[in-house]
Amino acid sequence: MPKASLTARALLLDMDGTLVNSDAAVERIWRQWAEGHGLDPDEALKVVHGRQGYASMAELLPDRPMELNHAENAEMLARETADVEGVVPIPGAAAFLASVADLPHALVTSADAALAQARMTAAGLPMPEVRITAESVGASKPDPEGFLKGAAELGFTPADCVAFEDSAAGITAARAAGTLIIGVGPRALPHSPDLHVPDLTHLEITAAPDGLITFRRRAS
Template identity: 70%
Template structure:
């Protein structure tokens, strides 16, 4: 969702920069690892000696802070048209956000929620663990190898690859992680359905 359908970078940068400063960390270093992960996983990466329970509790505070801030949340260019092109086709949203945050951000960006959701509450491990993508494929009734993942972050791309999926990278953040194809925005992605049901996905660099 974040970085792929919804541009929430402004909120993420505000909230996580404040968090990093409270803990005496470099905000730039924090923002380098935050994208694509659940908050407690980011905290564990940045403060590896802290108890898990502290990270989980502080993650709840961070989620509340992020839910209350939608300033600057917009759709990634082309996201609405892309989702419209998937109407009636099997697709799922696999996000590290919890369900309330996912709904708030999709609403703020003016985007419809996909029919199948895998959110933070659905999994026991955050990306880059593949659990979310594996659950998404299972819910759709497809083998992971028959799915495509759309991702913007290193953690998300690693998770999709570990699940056995091919990955379409969206945006400049994805480029460094060598997805199978790269699109600057979703405006560069077109999905068409042939009369026999065959799907064709075109990615314009």
């Protein structure tokens, strides 16, 4: 069972599904892609959340050369960056980011820098100063590289950090990195995060003078 509270010293924040609800745009673009490759769109959508596009393609088309996945991923990123219709903040995201503005935190997203900026702007959210995007890593979630780099950029060990995630790939990456995990939304719950909230309105954050940050799930 997820805990009701936990403590950490730094935050590693996924974007899509955690701060920003981009499901409408993701589903539009990936349904078209799946249909174009003769795949079941509903099955494809079970794979794509949390991963970089080329990694999703490799899962869905395992016999295809990786260079084709990278080339097509570049096209997909351009389409996703241009299509922000329906991109909105996760409930409570603005207040949440305001509450952690002076705390050590980093964005750790599978989006590239342009897509991250486009979606955060569309959702009306401030971009964290420290950010690990697709360009920052050599391997996509569920590989832990992004979270390890985020912790290092903030000057903390992974064990001192809590990762906020919504997807199976992201939670697997955070667990492999050795961070605590707060799961946000329905996709996260089946993957046993340390603490789970339906959205960010259900989370209370308090910071002690010694830098220890406590996260509590608000009672429904």
